[in-house]
């Protein structure tokens with residue numbers, strides 16, 4: 160029998176919508192799951208806007224104070240979809256109230272905050288998950304499957320990019336609604352925590368721990384009007400970040416992220432090159448995974464040179480990760496579905512007792528890499544990450 164999983168949503172912005180959409184669709188596309196999300200209450204400070212959001216998405220009730228939301232006995236899961244500086248306090252209060260917690264990325268503002276969150280949820284024994292949703296695109300999951308099947312062989316290189324251009328104008332203010340990402344006190348960091356955290360999570364999922372990093376960051380616009388104070392204030396975030404790294408398995412990594420790549424809105428790519436094969440992914444065409452097979456896993460033989468070449472896998476077959484839940488082969492799904500898959504995995508974790516990943520402890524490792532990257536950018540030296548996966 161399907162049991163209700165009563166959701167208390169904090170935040171109604173970009174992620175509040177993406178997650179609400181996922182909760183609403185999951186019952187139709189994953190009917191076999193034993194829990195069914197129920198949109199119990201949504202929370203934000205602006206009552207009027209919140210009421211509109213709640214009615215659009217089907218929330219039964221609203222709260223304007225997250226402290227009240229996390230204490231409600233009719234909430235099973237607290238979903239944290241607010242700026243990064245609020246993650247820790249809400250998570251700690253939710254854990255103290257015995258709630259399951261789904262938290263947006265990055266887990267926290269810092270490793271110290273993340274450690275406190277891990278400690279609190281483990282002490283409370285509550286299931287958690289962090290929304291590193293890109294893992295759940297079928298093509299990215301297929302890349303993981305190919306790695307796990309040994310089709311890449313000894314890994315040599317990993318490279319990833321996440322490029323945008325929306326903050327180039329120096330007239331753009333920082334802080335407040337929509338622009339909290341430019342305010343270091345709300346975001347913790349710039350592109351490192353906002354964009355590269357996604358790349359780092361995927362990289363360590365596919366290729367194992369990143370053990371040391373060497374980074375450069377830049378803040379191209381040094382001061383901006385702050386929307387909340389009304390004053391021109393220094394900009395504390397990194398506008399751009401590049402880093403090189405070493406993985407525990409000996410392979411080398413190179414990562415780049417910026418919000419100053421004119422023309423790019425969300426160019427998010429990764430590539431892994433190994434002795435026996437390579438995979439390449441590009442978010443602009445999320446339904447494809449590019450695969451080069453040098454040596455056949457099945458025969459153990461090198462693919463003959465005259466037939467070797469990059470293969471573009473259209474990741475839409477029923478045999479591909481998650482795809483049997485959607486349409487017929489050849490028909491694509493997209494970005495929003497990665498959130499539906501995250502909910503499905505979380506519920507499956509509840510059913511099987513094998514928690515969906517990344518949970519808080521796993522997401523803390525990405526936080527450690529982000530922090531080491533920023534440390535290295537300041538010190539100008541290689542920095543150990545301390546990742547313990």
Ligand SMILES: NC(=O)c1ccc[n+]([C@@H]2O[C@H](COP(=O)([O-])OP(=O)(O)OC[C@H]3O[C@@H](n4cnc5c(N)ncnc54)[C@H](O)[C@@H]3O)[C@@H](O)[C@H]2O)c1
Nearest residue numbers: 170171172173174175203204240241242243263264265337
């Ligand atoms: N997984 C992803 O791909 C992805 C994408 C975007 C954002 N995020 C993460 O999701 C989180 C939210 O980002 P967003 O893009 O949805 O932001 P947003 O600005 O669109 O929405 C933020 C929401 O938080 C609410 N809020 C702010 N302060 C609050 C408070 N004190 N109490 C209650 N509500 C409050 C705002 O009203 C707003 O509804 C961030 O941690 C961000 O890093 C993740």
